[in-house]
Amino acid sequence: MGAGTSKNSDSTSHGDGDGEERDEYEGGGQLYVSLKMENYTLNADLLPHVFGSASLVGSWDSSRALPLERESTSMWQLSFVVPPNHETLDFKFLLRPKDSNNPCIIEEGPNRILSGGRLQGDARAALFRLNADAVLEYRVCINADRISPFDLASSWRAYQENIHPSTVRGILDVSMNSETCFESSSSANLELDLERYVVPSPATSATSGLVYPANLAETPRYISARKYSSESDFSKSGDTGSQPIGPTADKEMEVKIQDLAKVSTTSAAVEDKLATTASPTQKQESHKGVFVDRGVGSPRLVKSTSAGTFADDVKLGSGNKTAMPAAAGAVAAAAVADQMLGPKEDRHLAIVLVGLPARGKTFTAAKLTRYLRWLGHDTKHFNVGKYRRLKLGTNQSAEFFRGDNTEGIEARNEVAALAMEDMISWMQEGGQVGIFDATNSTRERRNMLMKLAEGNCKIIFLETLCYDERIIERNIRLKVQQSPDYAEQPDFEAGYRDFKRRLDNYEKVYEPVEEGSYIKMIDTVSGNGGQIQVNNISGYLPGRIVFFLVNTHLTPRPILLTRHGESQDNVRARIGGDSSLSDTGELYAKKLANFVEKRLKPERAASIWTSTLHRSISTANHIVGFPKVQWRALDEINAGACDGMTYLEIKMDMPEEYESREKDKLRYRYPRGESYLDVIQRLEPVIIELERQRAPVVVISHQAVLRALYAYFADRPLKEIPHIEVPLHTIIEIQMGVTGVQEKRYKLMD
């Protein structure tokens, strides 16, 4: 943190403290409430919560109580900030059973009262009556610290210590203005109805939340466009155009999909074609389940046809199938690091999902694919369900999935082998990471896959386990709604019953992964953090994948992306620089503050992230009540020798530079500056942090940076990034949720 201008707070924990400094921070102070509960007799089924009189803690509605987060095996904690002029806060702890059918258990005794920033009474224990004979006791520790905005920012900084935000020109790198610091001019005031400002999102917007992610996975090779019939997955998902729907939909696949309206071939022809794609050997071996206990990372991997030279291998994004481009020597360092420096077997990596149905495998596969592609790793998602539907149709009942249905097992193994063969062929052409998405729930199936992969790629199993019945129930319902398997089942309840039976069939034969290299995600979406277990994982890319998975979760929250208000340099059409806002930009800053206040009011906590440049920091100036964090990583693309010039000046004075950039804007690096690929690499920690945050975040940054960030959420290919439209004075709201990402745009100024 910058200059230590904070005043020390007077702790009022447990009602201690004389309160003489009560008014010290009035008008500027905050009350930082920190709650801890400790109990050594582990009862994982009861989750500590707090509820009380303020809406922040649910207005005495136990269903809206705030959960405490697990800090260690025995300790739970929660911190929140109460506005400076808060009224008395009455609250109580409660234990919420994991099984929602059981009632909450509210602590015994009177309400706890926090008044004028002081806690009344000294109850250091919370007693919960489980039944007539049993009482569960938690040790509690409550701190209510009146602190200056600077202290609050400082504690925020401590919490964020792994972010390394920078300090610039004496401005605190983390700050918080707690009171309105601008006169609300009528022109800056927003109408209360935010919907008025909604503008349409582009056709390529972030819509994964609306599309079942399996539909966006790879389509089997060798199916010529003619072979698509109206029975295919694409027609099920509502696509009738010449391209599959959704942002990632098979953009680079060899098969071009024609206008479905013009295609008359039947699904039988597709089946027929699919049936002939498996090699005879593969067909014979597909379900034998020969046990190949070879672990992973077979030295034979280097035999892959594409494992020849580095230049042959490197493909930045899935668009460029040639060797390294000449464009100004630009290279996405991380995208090639493992290929150049890492172990050879990392060149082709298969992440093989394992798990019962409705455990988030396809969701996780799609998300991981998006992340790795964005980083520049050539990655494809192979969904065996999609292969099955294309080969066998969508109307397989639960019986088909019985563990003793030999025909069903054979058919399922066959489509799995087909998908695996496609994946390996693609890797041999230079593909780097294949995400193989199926239940793969028996050892026999996994052995078959390991055998197919032998000498071709390294396999890491990624098992998703979930023991939270409420989440499983929610997932089942989502699946019945979303999966093409039930697209033709008009009766939801009938679909639901069938899916439950399918699940039972899988459960009977399920064998958790214990072999080879694996990552297990255990209850990672239950809200308590869950666990990630890893076994025999090494290498650059696997490490990165684990780190990504550790940080992602499903807590719904919005991420608001906006450029700074118009700057003086924008008016003069000069790039880069560090100018202040124009009058129009100032007005936007005020409107933005209004917008943020209105939009995020219902949210419990949020933070504002800016770059370290004036125009970004000033755009956040009027936003009050939320911590602000400056990130150097959010600074605009560094235009190096061209900084401060207009595009016309560059064209006239540095024509070669201008032309190089025109030719390959993604890879072009300004002399002594950056390329878009450089920007993407430096934004990776920002993406991880955005994934990790559970509260809303407002990112006020710059055109190039926002193009890169937006591309991650909207799953846009690398090559499109420098051309994505990110207009001034527009807010792109990315809603992260249990079905994926959705986008909404607001334009605040005409």
Ligand SMILES: Nc1ncnc2c1ncn2[C@@H]1O[C@H](COP(=O)(O)OP(=O)(O)O)[C@@H](O)[C@H]1O
């Ligand atoms: N790690 C996870 N554990 C449990 N549920 C998850 C996880 N990740 C995502 N989900 C939820 O599971 C829902 C269904 O996921 P899906 O990927 O279709 O399941 P599967 O492929 O395992 O059948 C998703 O919409 C998401 O809300």
Ligand SMILES: O=P(O)(O)OC[C@H]1O[C@@](CO)(OP(=O)(O)O)[C@@H](O)[C@@H]1O
């Ligand atoms: O990559 P291009 O299309 O040049 O866009 C990036 C440019 O956008 C600008 C405006 O022209 O960003 P900013 O949002 O910071 O104002 C320049 O500073 C920056 O160099």
